[in-house]
Amino acid sequence: MTTKRVKEILSWYSADSAGTKANLARMLSHGRLAGTGKMVILPVDQGFEHGPARSFAQNPAGYDPRYHFELAIDAGCNAYAAPLGFIEAGAAEFAGDIPLILKLNNSETLAKGGEPISALTGTVDDALRLGCAAIGFTIYPGSGEAKHAYHELRDLTEEAKRKGLAVVVWSYPRGSGLSKDGETAIDVVAYAAQIACQLGAHVIKVKPPTAHIEQAEAKKVYEKEKIPIATLAQRARHVVQACFAGRRILIFSGGVAKGKAEILEEIRGLADGGAFGSIMGRNSFQRPKTEAIELLHDVMDIYASA
Amino acid sequence: MTTKRVKEILSWYSADSAGTKANLARMLSHGRLAGTGKMVILPVDQGFEHGPARSFAQNPAGYDPRYHFELAIDAGCNAYAAPLGFIEAGAAEFAGDIPLILKLNNSETLAKGGEPISALTGTVDDALRLGCAAIGFTIYPGSGEAKHAYHELRDLTEEAKRKGLAVVVWSYPRGSGLSKDGETAIDVVAYAAQIACQLGAHVIKVKPPTAHIEQAEAKKVYEKEKIPIATLAQRARHVVQACFAGRRILIFSGGVAKGKAEILEEIRGLADGGAFGSIMGRNSFQRPKTEAIELLHDVMDIYASA
């Protein structure tokens, strides 16, 4: 049964087709957080992005694509997101067991220097034939390739919506116009979230922002309007607001692997700020399975009680 | 009922289909200026172009996409223009309440330096499924990317006209061939308006021009023919003339936020010169709602009595 809260969230997407709404509902109504309007997603694209040893050697069970399906199912995640190969390797075997998000672009780190460039590695029709609920796409606002990526996303988004899928956008600011600190600056993260919303994303994923303000023009406004950004909760709230006053599903990534206490403290801040959830890759699948499930449950509990 | 004046304006677009004419009529026959042949449009693309805080922190109601639909409806604007995300967030809820213009390209300001580059962020089919009356598109005549943008606009224009939509073109000269002052020079603005007309636009939006003349070849002609450009009204009249002797709908943008008196004086000049109306973004939605409506009404009154 679709809960009242899920129905409320679906009402924000009133221009979407019944098919797309049903797929959003599938993700919101699955797993331990089903019906709460919160989401925890397991993403596993590190094999492509960082290579297999860096991703899976620590917990070698992860070399097997079935492991991640099982981890997401056993932990009660709302969805599992991965590139074509990993999704193909379990989509039939685990058909119906967990909503799937097919990541349609990915970058590798064998090429030298330069700006991040995501290559298209899957299609909307791949997502359909594999029974996915959504497509995933990464944009790098601020990079030299951003214009091209927006254009690609425009085409994929139109096709996905036409075919009844939902659209999840990873929005990671980068590029020569931004300092390293600027990539997670509060003004930049809020801007990146807004861009993803304006491009028509249903679910937006950004990194937890810092209190740094990168752009001079933005700094003036933050100061003049006294926008509170001292705590992580305040910053999360600001990014939620940037996502159409909270009328788009905003989730946060976990970033580099770290200690459990540190993770949960961060989650508490995000949850307090009104985040809809988290997407946790390395912090999940690089731990032994029982530890990973325990951590994911703790994270879900924080969101459930927020 | 379509007024005589609106019928006259429609007669200028005699090569267009009934569908496109009906959508032009929808915009001309809506709101406080309905039937007068004048137009005031609310555009809200600053979230994408400048980021959310710079756009909405001053009047935080604007973070919510529904606010702008309501503002445009309550103020009696002829139409509301925005990128995909903002239009999707209200198109169903406010269906039939206000003609919509889907902006199909947008640029962000996270990338460093360089010329302005608009990315495609929506499609003609998006405009159709969202019930829009028109598509919007920005060109930057004089920029290195202009050729590519004209080509994109050509394809979108043909598709839009074939599918019965109207075409609104923002024409903002820029690029290394122009000085900063040149971007609003009278010869350049008139040229930019002419280009948009020749590309098949139904409605053209340019910035209010200054008395500066940028191009040496043009200067000779302005001087020899003694084209009057001393007052804003004269300059507006010249740009109206550049738009097929007034047989295309030419409207002006408001530019950076400023004081009310200053705005109204500018509007008076434009209206005296025969402008068909204005498109006012930041000057509207960054003010408190009642103030914004008051200002928009004042602007409409000036056009109504011109």
Add this chain to the structure above:
Amino acid sequence: MTTKRVKEILSWYSADSAGTKANLARMLSHGRLAGTGKMVILPVDQGFEHGPARSFAQNPAGYDPRYHFELAIDAGCNAYAAPLGFIEAGAAEFAGDIPLILKLNNSETLAKGGEPISALTGTVDDALRLGCAAIGFTIYPGSGEAKHAYHELRDLTEEAKRKGLAVVVWSYPRGSGLSKDGETAIDVVAYAAQIACQLGAHVIKVKPPTAHIEQAEAKKVYEKEKIPIATLAQRARHVVQACFAGRRILIFSGGVAKGKAEILEEIRGLADGGAFGSIMGRNSFQRPKTEAIELLHDVMDIYASA
């Protein structure tokens, strides 16, 4: 009735469809030169190429797109050529009154330096829906973009011929491989005409050539074979020969605005050399209408009696 001479000309295009032949016949059988096999065309693309004031301030009636339709009709031209906006602004009102040529690419002169780059500004389907007899396209042989333009022209030509339209090609040599004088050198103009013919053009327009020879390899041949190029008539005859031994319709442009006597002398030379006609823009529409018609009639008379 199609005259014997027009039937002869049509016989040169024996590989074309009946539809394309009919459209060639429409142009050859219209106006004061109807049936003579000669053509005088009114082209008005200067609004896009040079801006509105430089184009129309001298004779402000020309700001109105209807003026040019009327001028072409009243002067008895064979056809009127213009970009999308200008054609759309009169195609319905003047339907059937004059054959139309839709120029499918155009360049503007707001961008700094560089080689000339034509942007696509209309489609073959635009030409069909507007009732045009032909498409027009400009190539710049010798420029860095030429390869790309030939490819574009190939696609447009195939589509136009498939859909029963004729193809008019403006062939203007330019680019870093040519000196300024080289752009109108006899060898280069003849070469540019040949390229347009080989690309499948039905009507080719070039500039009147000078006696200068640009390419060293060509110079040897002109000298060895003693090709006569001293007079304009001889040079025109050479370019006519380069157009498949006169079996393609070759017309000349008028270039910059100048005095009437000078124009008529040039026309006499071209007509003596066997040119099929002229295409006269600025020299026509920048004069008062009666003067322009008088001039066009004089030009037509020269061709008629050649």
Add this chain to the structure above:
Amino acid sequence: MTTKRVKEILSWYSADSAGTKANLARMLSHGRLAGTGKMVILPVDQGFEHGPARSFAQNPAGYDPRYHFELAIDAGCNAYAAPLGFIEAGAAEFAGDIPLILKLNNSETLAKGGEPISALTGTVDDALRLGCAAIGFTIYPGSGEAKHAYHELRDLTEEAKRKGLAVVVWSYPRGSGLSKDGETAIDVVAYAAQIACQLGAHVIKVKPPTAHIEQAEAKKVYEKEKIPIATLAQRARHVVQACFAGRRILIFSGGVAKGKAEILEEIRGLADGGAFGSIMGRNSFQRPKTEAIELLHDVMDIYASA
């Protein structure tokens, strides 16, 4: 009859269509290794990649494309892989005698320096009309062109799977971000294999890896996790693991021509590590036919008994 082992392997590709599974089965159930789950493939693309004399002068029978069909058939290979021209020259004559893999991209070595750039030289529809079981495609992870190649492969892979073909990917790391030794470093080869798997390849071909570790971030992990890479068997096992824990068919190339003892020793290492087979070009067709068949049989025997 499909053996139990082949059925097991097919079960790893559960998301694929019956058509694609049947073509994988065709390759696995053909030749001397039929039913064992092991594969030895004859590839002949050196004529394109190195030129005819360097490829065939040593054993001139190889100039004739029929020779390679016969060699692959007589030696009992699982499949024969070549570019369009070579496949066309025997596909009808040897129809049904050996599964064919049409290589869809190839590079030549006449151009100077630069990164390797594969040109598309065949289509999926070519593979269908020639009765092939699979398409082949080479990627160069780490090269500047990799993003573009992944995109090409995405499109070809989707089409091939839709049309019931299998996909074989040659994954050869190269590019300015890698040292010469890095191209065969264990971390890089494992990463390249993972990328091919994630891109949806059914069969992956890489070069035998060395014990060198190229990437600093990877080195830390190999040392921390004490991944055994001292022997070729250990390294092969690691790459097998990188291919979805052995659930994708991984085969190794033979590289430059060398002595038989040396080859067989290498094969033994690869087989001990769990490799599914080898793809042997120059070491096969540059030897006299009987010697080549003897060598291929020895190689097959090693895999059969592994």
Add this chain to the structure above:
Amino acid sequence: MTTKRVKEILSWYSADSAGTKANLARMLSHGRLAGTGKMVILPVDQGFEHGPARSFAQNPAGYDPRYHFELAIDAGCNAYAAPLGFIEAGAAEFAGDIPLILKLNNSETLAKGGEPISALTGTVDDALRLGCAAIGFTIYPGSGEAKHAYHELRDLTEEAKRKGLAVVVWSYPRGSGLSKDGETAIDVVAYAAQIACQLGAHVIKVKPPTAHIEQAEAKKVYEKEKIPIATLAQRARHVVQACFAGRRILIFSGGVAKGKAEILEEIRGLADGGAFGSIMGRNSFQRPKTEAIELLHDVMDIYASA
């Protein structure tokens, strides 16, 4: 009647459709060499490649496109090859009189320096509507644009074969990786012929090779294997071998215009080496017609008696 030799040649193209085989047969069974398996083709693309005066002033009859049809027919050539404009100008008038080859790409020599860049100037559908037997395409192996050209050829080849046409490829090595002598070096010419074969060409045209060896890696093989390349006949034989052991139709170009004795001596060498024929442009159409026919007959006689 198709002769036994022609049937044998057709058997080499066993993977091709009946339509393509019929068009190969049309060329092999036409003219003075009909049925012998040898071919002499008249190509006239110099108007585009070198300009009209350099091409036709010496024998001005050649300005008329009909002249070349007549020359090819009267001399008994197997086929006539030219760009779109020249073919269109005679395809209907001479329908059925001579097999036609539509050259689909051409380059002009007005642009400065740089590598040769062929522009697409015709389509496969143009070839069909003009009743051609084959398409022609030029590649420049070794040039920076080669990858792009192979891709274009791949698409055109697939379409041509699907539509029952034959494919003739001009393969001219060039580019910064080759010395001027290298362009006709024996190793490079043999390599260029092999590339065209592997790309699926039915008929391959290269320049007569010299005894120079360009590539160091190739040189080692030519010396080790003692490949005989001292005489033109030996070199022609080597290139024939490089064309799939003689199972593809290889013809040679004549190059720059020269004396008759010199030409015939070269032809004798090529014929002795097993070449299938020649393609002679400037040496034919720049001579007076009777001389040209005499020369072509002499050339045909040499091939007929080889």
